[in-house]
Amino acid sequence: MSQDGAPPPGPDEGHQPPPAGQPEPPAYNPYPDSWDTAPTGNPAFHAGPPPPPDNPYARPGAYGVQPPAYGAQQPPIDPAANPYAGPVSTRPSFGFGGYASWLTRVAAFVIDYVCGVLAAAPALIGYLILLSNTTTTTNPDGTTTSDYSGSLAAPVILILIGSVTGIAFFVWNICIRQGRTGASVGKSVLAVRLVNSDLRPIGPGWSFLRYLLHIVDGICYIGYLWPIWDSRKQTFADKIMSTFVIQATTQEPRPF
Secondary structure (H helix, E strand, O other): OOOOOOOOOOOOOOOOOOOOOOOOOOOOOOOOOOOOOOOOOOHHHOOOOOOOOOOOOOOOOOOOOOOOOOOOOOOOOOHHHOOOOOOOOOOOOOOEEEEOOHHHHHHHHHHHHHHHHHHOHHHHHHHHHHHHOEEEEEOOOOOEEEEEOOOOHHHHHHHHHHHHHHHHHHHHHHHHHHHHHOOOHHHHHOOEEEEOOOOOOOOHHHHHHHHHOHHHHOOOOHHHHHHHOOOOOOOHHHHHHOOEEEEEOOOOOOOO
8 A cells, every 4th residue: 555545556457548540569578588488509508418437446447448248258458558567678688597516617607707808818918028028137126127128019909909808709709798697708608597586687787786696605615615515506695695606498588
């Protein structure tokens, strides 16, 4: 009711009819046209229901491979299909034919020693030239004097050449060849290999370190004699490095 007590006007009160000959205007509609139909330009109205969320507790399978059903046999995984797998080792693995005897190891050492002497032969020849052209005299007071007659160029050059060839042969034979294939020249002749616990070559760096550790074996030569009664025929250097000298079933060393 209004303040003067009169009722409010109705919806049709105060409405003026249109002039004659003109259509009746449409009634007021508070909603926009086509409000109940999806607009064609909005893809959200045409999208289907959202996909179900992933199961965070599901067990993941191999990369790019769906996990097999429960109880099914697991298929072998190709290492090449796994981008996170490490490189496949190509180092040879020798068959175990028993530990090399002490006499076999000594014979292999002698062969390597003779080859090393031949590699350093120019240096030995240079020393012989120096000795043959040197004269030593004893003075009345008991002192000795050495006089060299001849050119120093030839013996010095031979000594330098022999030193280089001897060191090069040691690096190739003991470090590289033995480290990569398990066999130095002497070990190849006697079909024995230097391996680790996996029956594989130990690598050039570890082979050089093992050579340095022979200093421990040289203490009173006990370490060199230890393979005579040791069950695994190891020297002290072998025990420190966990290496073994075995009779290999592969005849020729295979590089990796």
